[in-house]
Amino acid sequence: MQMDNQITPKKVRSFCSFRYGLSLLLHLCNVALMAQNMCLNLTMVIMVNSTGPHSLPNTSTEEHLENIKNPVYNWSPKIQGIIFSSIFYGVLITQIPVGYLSEKYSIKKMIGFSLFLSSLLSLLMPMAAEGGAAFLLACRVAQGVAQGSALISQHMIWVKWAPPLERGRLTTLSLSGNLLGSFIVLLVTGFICQSLGWPMVFYIFGACGCALSLLWFVLFYDDPKDHPCISISEKEYILSCLNQQVSSSTQSLPIKAMIKSLPFWAIAFGSFAFHWTNTIMVLYTPTFIKAKLHVNIKENGLLSALPYLFAWSFGILVGHLTDFFLSRNILRLITIQKLFNTLGLLLPAFFSLCLLYLSSSIYSMTIFLILASSTGSFCMGGVLINGLDIAPSFYGFLKGVTAIIGMIGRLISSTLCGVILNQDPESAWFKIFILMAVIDVLCLLFCLVFGKADIQDWAKGNQEHTRL
Numbered sequence: 001m002q003m004d005n006q007i008t009p010k011k012v013r014s015f016c017s018f019r020y021g022l023s024l025l026l027h028l029c030n031v032a033l034m035a036q037n038m039c040l041n042l043t044m045v046i047m048v049n050s051t052g053p054h055s056l057p058n059t060s061t062e063e064h065l066e067n068i069k070n071p072v073y074n075w076s077p078k079i080q081g082i083i084f085s086s087i088f089y090g091v092l093i094t095q096i097p098v099g100y101l102s103e104k105y106s107i108k109k110m111i112g113f114s115l116f117l118s119s120l121l122s123l124l125m126p127m128a129a130e131g132g133a134a135f136l137l138a139c140r141v142a143q144g145v146a147q148g149s150a151l152i153s154q155h156m157i158w159v160k161w162a163p164p165l166e167r168g169r170l171t172t173l174s175l176s177g178n179l180l181g182s183f184i185v186l187l188v189t190g191f192i193c194q195s196l197g198w199p200m201v202f203y204i205f206g207a208c209g210c211a212l213s214l215l216w217f218v219l220f221y222d223d224p225k226d227h228p229c230i231s232i233s234e235k236e237y238i239l240s241c242l243n244q245q246v247s248s249s250t251q252s253l254p255i256k257a258m259i260k261s262l263p264f265w266a267i268a269f270g271s272f273a274f275h276w277t278n279t280i281m282v283l284y285t286p287t288f289i290k291a292k293l294h295v296n297i298k299e300n301g302l303l304s305a306l307p308y309l310f311a312w313s314f315g316i317l318v319g320h321l322t323d324f325f326l327s328r329n330i331l332r333l334i335t336i337q338k339l340f341n342t343l344g345l346l347l348p349a350f351f352s353l354c355l356l357y358l359s360s361s362i363y364s365m366t367i368f369l370i371l372a373s374s375t376g377s378f379c380m381g382g383v384l385i386n387g388l389d390i391a392p393s394f395y396g397f398l399k400g401v402t403a404i405i406g407m408i409g410r411l412i413s414s415t416l417c418g419v420i421l422n423q424d425p426e427s428a429w430f431k432i433f434i435l436m437a438v439i440d441v442l443c444l445l446f447c448l449v450f451g452k453a454d455i456q457d458w459a460k461g462n463q464e465h466t467r468l
Helices: 017-046 063-067 077-092 097-100 109-132 132-162 164-175 176-193 198-217 231-241 255-259 262-293 297-327 332-358 362-381 392-423 426-452
Strands: none
Touching: 017 077, 017 109, 017 164, 017 176, 017 198, 017 231, 077 132, 077 262, 077 392, 097 132, 097 392, 109 132, 109 198, 132 164, 132 392, 164 176, 164 362, 176 198, 176 297, 255 392, 262 297, 262 332, 262 362, 262 392, 262 426, 297 332, 297 362, 297 426, 332 362, 332 426, 392 426
């Protein structure tokens, strides 16, 4: 609770406020980043010729024109797999270093230059593909470094820009851009490839990212007190809400204390379970749809995109519910976070099992599939932002470490599911979903027992926490 002797600042209406405009801008930046991240996964279907060389001597004029619009390359499945995973390694190596540096240096420059570099590389992607798989691979690794830097460093924005009772809405609005970006790229990539050619996918999303990076440099400032456009009343409101927080640049990094902290491991295990589940639903939903529903590629794409739209809606809803419960003292913050952790980890496992046992028609299977793939967004109100509460001064570094643990879950789950599907296709989905449910339940129990929402002793320094 806030201290009794503290004067409660007068709240500035959130509608049309600058901080919500900033969150919306970051939302759009995340849309562009995720679209650039995912589009190659879809265009690869057209980029690769599975039947042989694309420069056959008897190629007709129509086919020749089609090859100009949609260039085709002879890359083996092994090469394609390496290209797909290359961006992951670029993201992986940035998490902890960028998380730490985001506490020390300008977030404006880190995000702006990272978004611009990712967008520039997207514009160069068709040229890199023409140069060969090695050039495309290098381009994707570099793009992963840029995107990993932007996705991690952005979390530090809300340490200085988000009043405690509005963190839920501001963070979930910005982060949900990743989900909307996934929905958009799944929805429009096929149409762009068919009408304009696959290179235009990279040009369009790259150009949008470049424009947003320029807008970012103009509109964003690291600290609200330095911004020339924000109203005086909103500036005073934000600063008065956060006046007791200090920068981690004046404190040493308490790595040993962090490792011994059970609330830290609660976030880590929650992130592991979230990414394990989310990776299965993202990567293998099209495979499941093809195996169970036997639909064509266009219908498969639409069904694969729909969960992202629902996940985007759930993510924004979570933020509003969190701040509603807090502002009216209906629930304590720790109770809210444990509630959303429970929903975000249990519901996907539950609806996945419903897919196996309660799907009697295509309609029921579609509903369960959408719910299983989208309800993980409830974790946006729990483990995905919990670090901002237990260690705001070291949030960047903490987020980087827990993101690495989450990526380990992504890597293991994607590999293991592929092995299970290859060895035993008949009972594979039962094994995959049961294992997912077990991991979700075990990690959730750890989160419920050891999770905290108040600032930890090792992260306090000279500051007092005011959110509870």
